[in-house]
Amino acid sequence: MLDIRLIRENTDLVKQRLANRSGDYASVVDELLSIDTARRSAETERQKLQGDRNRISKDIGIAKKNGQDTSAIESEVRGINERIEEIGRDADAADLRQRDLLLGLPNLPHEACPVGHTAEENPEVRVWGAKPSYDFEPKDHTILGQALGMLDFEAGAKITGSAFVVYRGAGARLERSLINFLLDLHTTQHGYQEVNTPHLVKAECLVGTGQLPKFGDQVYHSPEDDLYLIPTAEVPVTNLHRDEIVKEEQLPIQYAAYTPCFRREAGSAGLGTRGLIRMHQFDKVELVKITTPEASMAELESLTANAEKVLQLLGLHYRVIELCTGDIGFGSAKTYDIEVWAPGQGTYLEVSSCSNFGDYQARRMNLRYKGEDGKNRFPHTLNGSGTALARLFVALVETYQQADGSIVIPEALRGYFGSEKIL
RNA sequence: GGUGAGGUGGCUGAGUGGUCGAAAGCACAUCUUUGCUAAAGAUGCGUAGCCUUAACAGCUACCGAGGGUUCGAAUCCCUCCCUCACCGCCA
Known part of the structure; x- marks a missing residue:
């Protein structure tokens, strides 16, 4: 499996090395890059929401200890959870797709490997x-x-x-x-x-x-x-x-x-x-x-x-x-x-x-x-x-x-x- | 195959719903002190991802795996896997 960071940061190098193999992988690399971008933005959003939920849930615990009513704040968290689930589906799907693509991509031939086709x-x-x-x-x-x-x-x-x-x-x-x-x-x-x-x-x-x-x-x-x-x-x-x-x-x-x-x-x-x-x-x-x-x-x-x-x-x-x-x-x-x-x-x-x-x-x-x-x-x-x-x-x-x-x-x-x- | 017990950080081992990513000990690393076939103290010490940065930091996830309940799960429920013990069978 190739390092997604290498693909992200040295796209041309990766494409060029793969081009020396038999088979065409340039389009896979392109799809990987777009999936990677989508995946990370969904992931970031999810994590931010999870952070919100964690914080508020702690507050609920404290409030309950003090005998306060928490029903309003609880429904707020329920709303956050819906969004987490929604965005989480996107993040998971992108993650799965990225993994599939990476598993289907062959290794880069080493620079010491002689270039040839057959x-x-x-x-x-x-x-x-x-x-x-x-x-x-x-x-x-x-x-x-x-x-x-x-x-x-x-x-x-x-x-x-x-x-x-x-x-x-x-x-x-x-x-x-x-x-x-x-x-x-x-x-x-x-x-x-x-x-x-x-x-x-x-x-x-x-x-x-x-x-x-x-x-x-x-x-x-x-x-x-x-x-x-x-x-x-x-x-x-x-x-x-x-x-x-x-x-x-x-x-x-x-x-x-x-x-x-x-x-x-x-x-x-x-x-x-x-x-x-x-x-x-x-x-x-x-x-x-x-x-x-x-x-x-x-x-x-x-x-x-x-x-x-x-x-x-x-x-x-x-x-x-x-x-x-x-x-x-x-x-x-x-x-x-x-x-x-x-x-x-x-x-x-x-x-x-x-x-x-x-x-x-x-x-x-x-x-x-x-x-x-x-x-x-x-x-x-x-x-x-x-x-x-x-x-x-x-x-x-x-x-x-x-x-x-x-x-x-x-x-x-x-x-x-x-x-x-x-x- | 059956019954029972159990799976928590490198290891041992606490923790049965709310600042628990997780006590304590061991091991390890750095430093300090005393001194020399060692001892004591301080600090640090899991993995991955995201977001950032000159760097630090921050956030998220992970307590066998996967689901579920809940505002909140290491902790409750379900399924599976594995380990150990005994029984059965057996090269």
């Missing part, structure tokens, strides 16, 4: 390793996985539906060993605290991180309980501190969490993609940081480096791209995507998206920290996948496939997986 304009930041070469035609993970009895798409479709999968045997074990490997890496080497959160959350959590109200069609919802299945651990983990005032000494707060992620992928063009690339449910280890505004950009770099470390240790070729203003997510101010090479696909797959949200989420969830001067401020929140599992599984299996269809397990994972090869 994904084609995302600059490549760095490349690690090189595409591996094979003296045979590398196979797709679905072929490898099904041949080795690791992936059962039919069973997933049977018990749940398309874009759900059952991992079996070595496949299930590989998934589990990757989760353990990732959690151990981030908690013992990178200073994150492991958290294990509920997978169902309240609506207000999704509002806090920005999925609601605008992207409600993308999350699974249980109407009886009014609970939502988490689309990412970012939601429960960041909201751990919603409505809190944390101490500055606590920052940076760093969490690592493994959770499954549930996404409806409504209207998604790529849902027909074969295999594990785009599922309604997938595992992910998520990294979340809460930092001071001063530290957040440096923390984004370290967060991204923490995610990259995963791929380096597994020996997987990847590249890091920076999302341009036209391609960054709704709440993000700056984002790096990490894309791992999948030889069987012949493409790079996004396995991590590392973003600095600035104070955008903190405002939405009313998360603050008390600075050294005693003032409450909004901290910056960051998160990034460290990393998404299904696609990491794809890259791993496709990269380490052998001519005979077996998979070699990379060194770093062997202690977790328990053997060197899947036959």
